[in-house]
Amino acid sequence: MSLTTHRATTNGHAYTPATNALSFDLEHWYSATLVADAVSNPDDHIEQSVDLVLDLLADHGVSATFFVVGEVAIEYPDLVRRLVREGHEVGSHGHTHTPLFELTPEAFERELSESADAIRSAAGVEPLGFRAPNFSVTRETAWAFDVLEASQYRYDSSVFPVRTPMYGVSDAPTTPYLVTSPTRPFEASAGNCTAGGTDRLASGVAEFPISVVETPLESLSSRGIPTRIPFAGGFYARALPTWLLRRLVRRQNARGCPVNLYFHPWEFNERVRVAGLPAHKRFVSYYGLDTTARKLDRLLSEFDFGTVRSALASGLDGTGTDTTSNATDRLRRHTDHERHDYRL
Numbered sequence: 001m002s003l004t005t006h007r008a009t010t011n012g013h014a015y016t017p018a019t020n021a022l023s024f025d026l027e028h029w030y031s032a033t034l035v036a037d038a039v040s041n042p043d044d045h046i047e048q049s050v051d052l053v054l055d056l057l058a059d060h061g062v063s064a065t066f067f068v069v070g071e072v073a074i075e076y077p078d079l080v081r082r083l084v085r086e087g088h089e090v091g092s093h094g095h096t097h098t099p100l101f102e103l104t105p106e107a108f109e110r111e112l113s114e115s116a117d118a119i120r121s122a123a124g125v126e127p128l129g130f131r132a133p134n135f136s137v138t139r140e141t142a143w144a145f146d147v148l149e150a151s152q153y154r155y156d157s158s159v160f161p162v163r164t165p166m167y168g169v170s171d172a173p174t175t176p177y178l179v180t181s182p183t184r185p186f187e188a189s190a191g192n193c194t195a196g197g198t199d200r201l202a203s204g205v206a207e208f209p210i211s212v213v214e215t216p217l218e219s220l221s222s223r224g225i226p227t228r229i230p231f232a233g234g235f236y237a238r239a240l241p242t243w244l245l246r247r248l249v250r251r252q253n254a255r256g257c258p259v260n261l262y263f264h265p266w267e268f269n270e271r272v273r274v275a276g277l278p279a280h281k282r283f284v285s286y287y288g289l290d291t292t293a294r295k296l297d298r299l300l301s302e303f304d305f306g307t308v309r310s311a312l313a314s315g316l317d318g319t320g321t322d323t324t325s326n327a328t329d330r331l332r333r334h335t336d337h338e339r340h341d342y343r344l
């Protein structure tokens with residue numbers, strides 16, 4: 001995975017390439033809130049699902065981040081070892097896949113340390129990044145940033161900057177930022193995604209929100225109707241046609257902004273389909289499952305993707321100058337002895 005210093009041209013549009021982030025939340029497919037109660041005694045399929053993803057990534061020579069549930073790391077240590085061996089970053093997706101809404105700060109601290117222990121035991125690496133189950137870092141759980149920093153995590157990628165019935169912060173920044181103020185964790189000090197990029201991993205906790213597309217419909221916003229539309233992963237990416245996904249990634253990159261794209265390995269595996277789910281849960285859980293691999297294959301062919309950490313560290317300064325090595329050096333110094341030197 002090369003760090004981007006080149007300029008790229010796609011369909012005639014020159015753009016400053018931002019290394020986009022690609023991540024997978026590694027959990028039992030039946031951990032998903034919508035199916036957890038409706039499925040009993042499920043088959044696991046986790047190794048087959050990861051196989052499908054790793055083959056696709058290897059085809060493109062792309063490294064990605066896997067946010068792994070600690071209990072899964074205990075159950076499948078070889079799988080986590082394999083992720084590291086194949087050049088991927090391993091972050092934490094909590095220890096028990098419990099959303100932060102159901103945790104106290106103290107319980108969250110335990111989740112972080114227990115999942116880090118499990119990942120360390122499995123693969124000998126320390127997780128630097130965190131993805132909350134159900135994107136549950138919101139205004140109600142903003143204490144999470146303090147706990148992450150105290151627990152030696154360097155970045156979070158859990159903020160969904162559009163309000164949905166289950167999660168989200170409607171007016172949070174849509175591009176990566178350093179969480180500088182514990183009292184204002186959803187405000188970026190810089191106004192756009194390229195400003196201050198080199199400092200995002202220099203200190204404190206950085207946030208890399210899930211990508212959304214902003215629509216220019218201010219009049220709707222004033223009437224309380226969301227003007228941001230999620231597209232960059234999970235059900236949203238499965239529901240949208242490939243041409244539209246490509247256009248949205250291209251638009252973000254044309255502004256010099258990296259996209260933060262996420263999936264779950266089970267979304268690549270048709271075998272997770274089970275009978276008996278109510279129609280609406282079946283729709284959200286399974287719609288587009290047969291096209292996920294093809295979509296991601298197309299995106300990886302066209303755009304530059306890497307780990308969340310590398311996308312945060314690749315501090316393009318808005319002029320196309322790659323200042324990555326400085327940011328990476330700082331990160332290496334900080335993480336020197338105990339932290340694993342991930343391939344970026």
Ligand SMILES: [Zn+2]
Pocket residue numbers: 025027031093097132133134
């Ligand atoms: Zn999850």
